[in-house]
Each structure stands twice: as structure tokens, then as C-alpha cells.
Amino acid sequence: MIPTSSSSRSYLARVLSRFLICSTLILALSVALKTRSRLSLLFPSFASSSSQHTAIMSYTQERYIAELAVQRASLLTQKVFFEKAKGTVSKDDKSPVTIGDFGAQALIIQAIRKNFPNDEIVAEEESRELYEDKALSAEIWRLVKDIKLDDAESDSILGGPLASEEEMLKIIDQGNSAGGASGRIWALDPIDGTKGFLRGGQYAVCLGLIVDGDVKVGAIGTPNLPVDDAATIDASTGAQQADSSANGVLFSAVLGEGATSRPLGSGALATSKSISMRPVPDIAQAVFCEGVEAAHSAQGDNAAVAGLLGITAPSVRLDSQAKYCSIARGAGDIYLRLPVKKDYQEKIWDHAAGDIIVREAGGQVSDIYGNRLDFSKGRTLAANKGVVAAPKAVHGQVIDAVKSVLKL
Numbered sequence: 001m002i003p004t005s006s007s008s009r010s011y012l013a014r015v016l017s018r019f020l021i022c023s024t025l026i027l028a029l030s031v032a033l034k035t036r037s038r039l040s041l042l043f044p045s046f047a048s049s050s051s052q053h054t055a056i057m058s059y060t061q062e063r064y065i066a067e068l069a070v071q072r073a074s075l076l077t078q079k080v081f082f083e084k085a086k087g088t089v090s091k092d093d094k095s096p097v098t099i100g101d102f103g104a105q106a107l108i109i110q111a112i113r114k115n116f117p118n119d120e121i122v123a124e125e126e127s128r129e130l131y132e133d134k135a136l137s138a139e140i141w142r143l144v145k146d147i148k149l150d151d152a153e154s155d156s157i158l159g160g161p162l163a164s165e166e167e168m169l170k171i172i173d174q175g176n177s178a179g180g181a182s183g184r185i186w187a188l189d190p191i192d193g194t195k196g197f198l199r200g201g202q203y204a205v206c207l208g209l210i211v212d213g214d215v216k217v218g219a220i221g222t223p224n225l226p227v228d229d230a231a232t233i234d235a236s237t238g239a240q241q242a243d244s245s246a247n248g249v250l251f252s253a254v255l256g257e258g259a260t261s262r263p264l265g266s267g268a269l270a271t272s273k274s275i276s277m278r279p280v281p282d283i284a285q286a287v288f289c290e291g292v293e294a295a296h297s298a299q300g301d302n303a304a305v306a307g308l309l310g311i312t313a314p315s316v317r318l319d320s321q322a323k324y325c326s327i328a329r330g331a332g333d334i335y336l337r338l339p340v341k342k343d344y345q346e347k348i349w350d351h352a353a354g355d356i357i358v359r360e361a362g363g364q365v366s367d368i369y370g371n372r373l374d375f376s377k378g379r380t381l382a383a384n385k386g387v388v389a390a391p392k393a394v395h396g397q398v399i400d401a402v403k404s405v406l407k408l
């Protein structure tokens, strides 16, 4: 039936009013969603009530907070280094523990507590020594209390300045979770590569989020890595050759969403770019990244593996999880950490963030047997020995060589 002019007018009016109702609903929904995400960043209680839901979705907020917290703590470590405040105390594992370690741990735990109050934290340091050394504690507080990001809004999202030295000491000890196979657990290494830090080489501020035993988010600040992915690094010491303004990189990754990097010094304002491992069509052309410390990985065995694979290029030696970051951005291809002592258990904070960053950049990370690193066993990787990280396509070949050298 052909509509009359009055019925076509009412038909048009109905279509128009439906269109207006739909547009109003869409507009209201988008305003509500934006408000929700801003609220969750500004008010922790709102964040915690919605974090379960956000966690299932995409870990956007966790990545955002982890990146900012790592950036702020990295600023502290640089300040400590440049002021040459390298106070150290000895620990069971004989690694030097610096003012930077304790300060960075306090700042990052504060940010996690403010934004995700119900989460657990496995962190490397504990404040026992500081209660016995008042001068060291006061020195850390002097440096920590003034650290802030340039951008005031980001700084308030992290919780602003700590209230007192006493609060700082208490917060350092909130990284004492036993870890395990269930719940949300952050793994924190406030300065990884303490020896690299002290010698002015590579070190890293590392934070990973493990959910039900699986790493979901990682953020690593490497203040001494060159921003330029292709810049030269001294192969034997890991020291960068460019001037310091060209250094400092923040890496991050979320499971299933890829790995990114951005300059470390510019807070949340810099744009992140996607990173990936470089393809290795001929394994003989691959470059190894290894530790500097002979006590941490068996350099003779590493060399034997390189020999079996036909690799002749010298390994690039770097302290810390900067090794994971380097191969993730194609500045090197294979990270080997072959055990020196049979009974040493790797710590989860030495690997959680690096593991997800490499895997999200196209790599495979395993122990010397080819098994995935298992972050569900507590504070250590009790079920694994050593680490082998390589592009997925050649990982099997590297494991075969490792097994042959170690007679596994």
C-alpha cells in the first residue's frame, strides 16, 4: 500500500524519535564508561571494587599503574646513583643491597597498595636491616620523600608522598607474601642487577602481576639502556656508549596484548611503540645475551651451546632483566642462564616481568629442560632450573643444544 502524505509524515516522525532516543542512550553510555575509568584511577576504593572485572577484561589499569610506579621508582634509583649514595649492607646471598633497592621497593609497594589494596606482593627486600641501621634508614627517607613524577595527576594516582619514615619502613615489609598458585600476586624486584647498578652498567626496576600462577602483566624500567633499539652496547660490560640523555627505556606487556616500549624519562606522556623479537633465519647468525656475573650463570656452558649452534659473534653481557628486554626488542636474540649451582632456586621477581615481555614479543621462555617457568610455586621457581629464552621458531633448537651440553 502506498502511504498517504499524513501517514508518511507520522512514519518519519517515529523513525526520527527512535533515532534520537538511540543516540541519547549511546551518548549516556559512553559518558558513564569514561567516568568509570577516571574514577577507578582517582579513587582506589572504586578501583578495588571494579578491579576483578577489569582484570578479566584486559589489565589496562594494572599495566598503567605498573608503568607509572616503575617510572617513579626508576627516578629514585637514578637520583641515588647520581648522588653516589651507595650505602650497602650484606645479605645472605651476598648481593649488595642499596639505598635504591629499599627506596624503590617502598615507592612501588605504596602505588600497589593505593590502587589494588587486596593484592599480595612478593618483593625482594625486607626492612629488618634498616631497623638496625638508623643512619641508612634516614638517608633512604631523605631521598624517597621528595621523589615525584613531573605530571601531578599521575603522581597523585600513585599515592603522592609517603607520610613518614616509619610508614616507609612498614610499607617495605608488605612485600612478604609467600606467593603461590592462587590469587593476584605482584612480583617486585626494586633493583635487579644490583651489581650492574653499582658499576654504572645495566640494571632494571621490575614488576610483574601473577594471577592464579600465571604472569599477566609486566613492566620493566631500564634507566641505562639506550632509547634507540639499534644503539651499540659494550658487549663485555653492558655499558651504553651514547650520552645519558639518550638512555632510559620503559618496557611493558599484557598477556595477549603484545609488548611495548617508550622512553622512561617522560612519565605517561610519551607514546608507546610495539616491540618484537627479530626473526632468526640462520641460527649461526644469532647473538646471545648473557649475565655479567660468572656466579649467576655458567659462562663456559653458554659458550659450548653457542659453539654447537655455530654462533661466532661475541655474547652481549648485561646485568639484570635488561637481557629479556634486549632480546624482546631485537637487540640480541637468545638469553641463556645455565645454572652454576645445582641447588640454586631462581627467584620469581628476577623473571616474572621479563618472561611476559619476551613471550609477548614473539619469544618462548623455558627452563633448561624446555618447561615453561612456573610462577605458582611460591617465592622461587622451585620447579625449574635455569632459563632459556629465544624466538619461538628456534627455541627447540636451542633447547636441544642445551640438553646436549648439559647431558640432560
Ligand SMILES: Nc1ncnc2c1ncn2[C@@H]1O[C@H](COP(=O)(O)O)[C@@H](OP(=O)(O)O)[C@H]1O
Binding pocket: 093, 095, 124, 189, 191, 192, 193, 194, 195, 291, 292, 293, 295, 296, 297, 318, 319, 320, 321, 340, 341, 344, 347, 350
Ligand atoms: N647463584 C645464583 N644463580 C643465579 N642467580 C643468582 C645467584 N645469586 C644471585 N642471583 C640473582 O641474580 C640476579 C641478577 O641477575 P643477573 O646476573 O642476570 O644480573 C640477582 O638479582 P639482584 O641483583 O636483584 O639481587 C640475584 O637475585
Ligand SMILES: [Mg+2]
Binding pocket: 093, 095, 124, 194
Ligand atoms: Mg638481590
Ligand SMILES: [Mg+2]
Binding pocket: 189, 191, 192, 193, 349, 350
Ligand atoms: Mg634481581
Ligand SMILES: [Mg+2]
Binding pocket: 101, 124, 189, 190, 191, 192, 193, 194
Ligand atoms: Mg634486586
